Amino acid sequence: MAELEKLSATVAHLEQIIDDDELCDKLHEGLVADAQFRHRVEETLRRAHLRLQGTGRNSERLVTTGFDLVIAHIGCQLGIWTALVEQAPAAVEANALAAAVGMDGALLLRLLRFGATHEMVTQVDRTKFRASKGTERLASPRLKDALLVTVDMLAPLTLAFPAYLESIKHKEPDDPRNSAWTFSVGKGQDMFEYMAARPLHAEAFNRHMTFLQENTVPWLDIFPLEQYMNVDQTEGKRVEFCDVAGGNGHQALNVVRKYPTLEGRVVVQDRPDMTFTQHPGVEYVAFDLFKPNPTKGARVYYLRHILHDWPDEPCRNILIHCGR
Ligand SMILES: C[S@@+](CC[C@H](N)C(=O)[O-])C[C@H]1O[C@@H](n2cnc3c(N)ncnc32)[C@H](O)[C@@H]1O
DSSP states (O other), rough: OHHHHHHHHHHHHHHHHHHHHHHHHHHHHHHHHHHHHHHHHHHHHHHHHHHHHHHHHHHHHHHHHHHHHHHHHHHHHHHHHHHHHTTTTTTHOOOOOOOOOOOOHHHHHHHHHHHHTTSSSSEEESSSSEEEEHHHHHHHHHHHHHHHHHIIIIIHHHHHHHHHHHHHHTTTOTTTTSHHHHHHTTTTTTTHHHHHHHHHHHHHHHHHHHHHHTSOHHHHHHHHOOGSSSSSOOTOOOEEEEEOOOOOOHHHHHHHHHHHOOOEEEEEOTTTTTOOOOTOOOOOOEEETSSOSSHHHEEEEEEOHHHHHSSSSHHHHHHHHHHO
């Protein structure tokens, strides 16, 4: 069939791309700079995968969802990915690696074979593996943070969703004190109250929020913030930029860096137990998102990844508090 031949040519082209690390990196850079095209490429590849797979393979994929997440996480926790990267470009025997990370050899071999089918590592022969680009990504501290949050917090929350929906009789959830989170992992506490008693998770979460900005075009490159702030003269001690629930203040830091002549104050507000790194030039204020905002009269109140956490009513109050 002519269409099969065309598909074969497309696949050959894609194989040529994915087997060339340097080309992949270059293309990735180009895609990061063009968000629309990147979305189109990702969506097309994702949909092609689903559409061409057929029903049987599709069901198989659905019921094995999550195994890759778990294997990636185990590898991060035991230092398997880091150990492989440290040996690169040499390939490592599974048994030697198993001894180094304290795992049974046969078990590690199975784990690595699975990893190799998911671009996590390159399998060189039956028992030898070498770090790939995928292993390098997995060995980065940022992925370790993201996986810890996902495996310990988000995955159990997701799996509890059917039982939660049943408990609220499949109505639209609107009570932050009775959410899928409070019902499952939080056991009555919201996600941030829960993390307050778990600094390991809170710190990982905060760093993860910082890294989330890295794969996108910075909003400061496209939004004319200077039109809303007084960027080159002092006006007493006015707050120019207030990052509401800003975590470690990575966005406020970007503002300070972009506008070095800004003499007014740049403030980050958050729970006192959720700020771990303080940046120079930024003021940190402990506050409660649901009480009147202690920073009055700021020129700009900035909220990033905040409103999606709450139902409409608390969101309305958060916004009203910013204006007063
Ligand atoms: C999803 S994070 C977003 C952090 C930051 N804006 C960013 O984009 O990286 C939500 C933030 O809301 C903060 N938060 C949640 N509940 C809060 C409360 N009751 N009072 C103050 N901050 C709160 C959390 O500590 C966390 O830093």
